[in-house]
Amino acid sequence: MVRLLKRLAAVSLVSLLGACAGGAPESMSRLDTVKERGELQCGVSGKLPGFSFLRTDGSYDGIDVDICRAVAAVVLGDSSAVDYRQLSAPERFTALRSGEIDLLSRNTTATLSRDSEGGNGLTFAPVVFYDGQGLMVRADSGIATMEDLEGRTVCVGSGTTTERNLSDAFLAAGVNYNALKFQEKDQVASAYLQGRCESITSDRSGLASMRSGFDDPSAHRILNAVLSKEPLAPATVAGDPRWSDAVRWTIYGLIAAEEFGITSANIQAMVNAAAADPNQAAMRRFLGVDGGLGTKLGLPDDFVVRAVSAVGNYGEIYDRHLGPGSDVPIPRDLNSGYRDGGLHYAPPFN
Amino acid sequence: MKLSITALRRQLFASPLDGLITLLLLACSGWLLALLGHWVLALANWKVVASNLPLYLMGLYPAAAYWRPLVLMACLVLLAVLTLLSPRLPRLAVFRWLQRLLPWLWLLALPLGFWLLSGGLGLDPVRTRQWGGLTLTLVVTAGSALLALPLGVLLALGRRSPYPLVHHSSSFYVELIRAVPLISVLFFGQLLIPLFLPSGWTIDRVLRAVLSFAFFAAAYVAEDVRGGLQALPPTQREAAHALGLSVVQTVGLVLLPQALRIALPALTNQLVGLVQNTSLLAILGAVELLGISRSILANPQFIGRYLEVYVWLGVLYWLICTTMTLIARQLEARLGAGAGSPSSG
Numbered sequence: 156m157v158r159l160l161k162r163l164a165a166v167s168l169v170s171l172l173g174a175c176a177g178g179a180p181e182s183m184s185r186l187d188t189v190k191e192r193g194e195l196q197c198g199v200s201g202k203l204p205g206f207s208f209l210r211t212d213g214s215y216d217g218i219d220v221d222i223c224r225a226v227a228a229v230v231l232g233d234s235s236a237v238d239y240r241q242l243s244a245p246e247r248f249t250a251l252r253s254g255e256i257d258l259l260s261r262n263t264t265a266t267l268s269r270d271s272e273g274g275n276g277l278t279f280a281p282v283v284f285y286d287g288q289g290l291m292v293r294a295d296s297g298i299a300t301m302e303d304l305e306g307r308t309v310c311v312g313s314g315t316t317t318e319r320n321l322s323d324a325f326l327a328a329g330v331n332y333n334a335l336k337f338q339e340k341d342q343v344a345s346a347y348l349q350g351r352c353e354s355i356t357s358d359r360s361g362l363a364s365m366r367s368g369f370d371d372p373s374a375h376r377i378l379n380a381v382l383s384k385e386p387l388a389p390a391t392v393a394g395d396p397r398w399s400d401a402v403r404w405t406i407y408g409l410i411a412a413e414e415f416g417i418t419s420a421n422i423q424a425m426v427n428a429a430a431a432d433p434n435q436a437a438m439r440r441f442l443g444v445d446g447g448l449g450t451k452l453g454l455p456d457d458f459v460v461r462a463v464s465a466v467g468n469y470g471e472i473y474d475r476h477l478g479p480g481s482d483v484p485i486p487r488d489l490n491s492g493y494r495d496g497g498l499h500y501a502p503p504f505n
Numbered sequence: 506m507k508l509s510i511t512a513l514r515r516q517l518f519a520s521p522l523d524g525l526i527t528l529l530l531l532a533c534s535g536w537l538l539a540l541l542g543h544w545v546l547a548l549a550n551w552k553v554v555a556s557n558l559p560l561y562l563m564g565l566y567p568a569a570a571y572w573r574p575l576v577l578m579a580c581l582v583l584l585a586v587l588t589l590l591s592p593r594l595p596r597l598a599v600f601r602w603l604q605r606l607l608p609w610l611w612l613l614a615l616p617l618g619f620w621l622l623s624g625g626l627g628l629d630p631v632r633t634r635q636w637g638g639l640t641l642t643l644v645v646t647a648g649s650a651l652l653a654l655p656l657g658v659l660l661a662l663g664r665r666s667p668y669p670l671v672h673h674s675s676s677f678y679v680e681l682i683r684a685v686p687l688i689s690v691l692f693f694g695q696l697l698i699p700l701f702l703p704s705g706w707t708i709d710r711v712l713r714a715v716l717s718f719a720f721f722a723a724a725y726v727a728e729d730v731r732g733g734l735q736a737l738p739p740t741q742r743e744a745a746h747a748l749g750l751s752v753v754q755t756v757g758l759v760l761l762p763q764a765l766r767i768a769l770p771a772l773t774n775q776l777v778g779l780v781q782n783t784s785l786l787a788i789l790g791a792v793e794l795l796g797i798s799r800s801i802l803a804n805p806q807f808i809g810r811y812l813e814v815y816v817w818l819g820v821l822y823w824l825i826c827t828t829m830t831l832i833a834r835q836l837e838a839r840l841g842a843g844a845g846s847p848s849s850g
């Protein structure tokens with residue numbers, strides 16, 4: 156009887172362990188979860204012109220939003236199968252870790268401590284926008300350099316890298332200043348406009364979009380001083396290589412498409428041409444005609460075609476939201492392709 | 506309160522000094538009004554409100570189904586107007602019927618509204634993540650108020666229970682919740698609960714918000730109801746007992762109706778506070794009235810139009826809260842609240 160009980164206990168223990176292992180298999184990637192759900196949960200700011208905001212018709216738009224749409228087009232074949240979650244700066248990493256969102260595409264600066272296991276434990280995708288922290292002052296204030304801000308007040312958003320960069324840069328330059336801190340970007344802007352501070356600091360992209368909303372944009376100048384590197388990159392949770400690879404190569408696909416001269420307008424013609432011409436080996440691999448590159452990632456072979464058809468190549472995305480004709484024009488500078496002196500460079504699709 | 510010329514003159518121009526002060530104040534308020542009018546009519550650009558009206562009212566609700574939240578809101582407005590007008594309606598049989606029906610109509614509006622918003626039973630289902638704007642604010646308020654009231658009543662009764670376990674756990678809950686700021690309860694609900702749940706489990710975001718508010722408000726409701734219970738003379742309970750009523754009957758038929766009537770003004774206060782507290786959800790990324798407004802402000806077309814948007818929000822919140830206060834006052838009048846208590850207002 157005792158033996159029987161022991162055996163029963165052993166059997167139930169083993170089956171319990173088996174059930175546990177079956178319930179949470181280690182190979183279960185976010186990629187599979189997203190496919191199963193049929194919808195990508197994407198964390199965005201929802202409050203940054205040019206990057207993510209609400210249009211009058213209730214649709215989200217911006218560079219960050221287009222990244223979500225590209226990933227959804229690649230993984231699910233439908234760029235509109237995205238559930239956008241608006242996240243504030245303090246809660247964005249918790250939302251990612253808790254699994255409430257699959258992908259964080261929210262103008263987030265890639266840093267060591269956010270990447271590391273001991274920090275926020277994220278895996279960053281390729282940089283989508285190279286930003287840098289700048290300072291804006293009134294054009295008639297006579298302030299031309301950082302040193303001119305000695306003893307003046309600077310408005311800054313709290314709880315972001317912006318705040319730390321500001322104090323680091325001013326400490327290094329030996330300039331004394333007063334920081335006036337606010338939780339939200341719009342509060343920072345209105346405090347500056349009310350004259351509560353002489354200068355305002357934020358990412359240069361943020362300053363540019365802020366300035367285009369002012370009554371007289373030409374009355375404000377962005378100083379040449381750059382206080383920090385701000386490479387803005389989407390992020391996924393660490394320890395899930397299949398999912399982060401899928402996101403990474405989707406973004407590289409958008410960048411490489413610009414290098415190849417492939418746009419949303421000509422992509423179908425390019426695919427047809429590559430399919431007809433066996434000599435275009437690189438193009439055939441890139442567009443998934445052969446080579447099976449997508450399969451290796453757990454994606455369809457034509458994943459680049461899906462992404463570019465949905466949102467265009469990187470250059471198209473940039474021009475649509477931040478180009479000269481857009482509402483928030485920002486010069487491309489560092490965000491050009493490497494052939495034009497910028498930093499965007501996709502590894503080979505081999 | 507009747508205003509007559511003589512009464513006005515006696516109050517405002519009793520002496521030369523009084524007259525001077527009156528004129529000065531009139532001039533000041535006239536000047537302020539002129540400034541405000543000038544801004545509203547000439548300086549402000551109301552395009553940011555006008556062209557985003559559906560977003561403020563319904564958030565990201567699918568455009569094809571806009572009629573559903575609109576019907577709901579129209580029903581609510583109609584009910585509110587009827588309720589406010591009901592004492593002044595002509596004494597016809599139809600209207601008397603209506604007056605008797607009104608409380609039931611209000612109760613009916615809730616399940617009906619929920620069905621209209623979420624769909625099912627013949628309507629296309631719409632997920633809660635697409636709810637937003639004023640609709641979401643109203644849903645969160647109504648949902649949490651409805652959960653908080655019974656929970657609060659139970660807690661209040663629990664605090665007066667003779668059983669130590671019930672008594673102490675109710676007291677502990679009320680004291681705990683009252684010692685924690687609302688925002689941390691919300692952060693807990695929105696950020697930590699998903700971390701604790703086993704993978705694959707999710708609780709709807711809106712439901713989490715409603716539950717957080719309900720659990721928080723219940724503690725305050727409990728104290729208001731307890732105040733009402735304590736205002737009742739002990740003879741009430743003794744009399745009920747002498748009549749042979751059971752404990753449940755005593756509480757349900759004798760004590761609670763009187764206690765709730767006394768607690769009504771304080772409960773109204775809680776409800777108005779609840780409406781305004783829902784705006785805290787904007788910090789957590791929900792697109793209720795305040796959250797959606799900030800997203801609209803990020804649209805490059807409308808950058809910098811803060812003043813217009815926040816004035817518009819202020820007017821909306823004021824309208825909602827005032828309507829609720831007026832309805833509650835009506836309810837007090839009808840129930841004769843204060844008749845049994847010294848605080849008749």
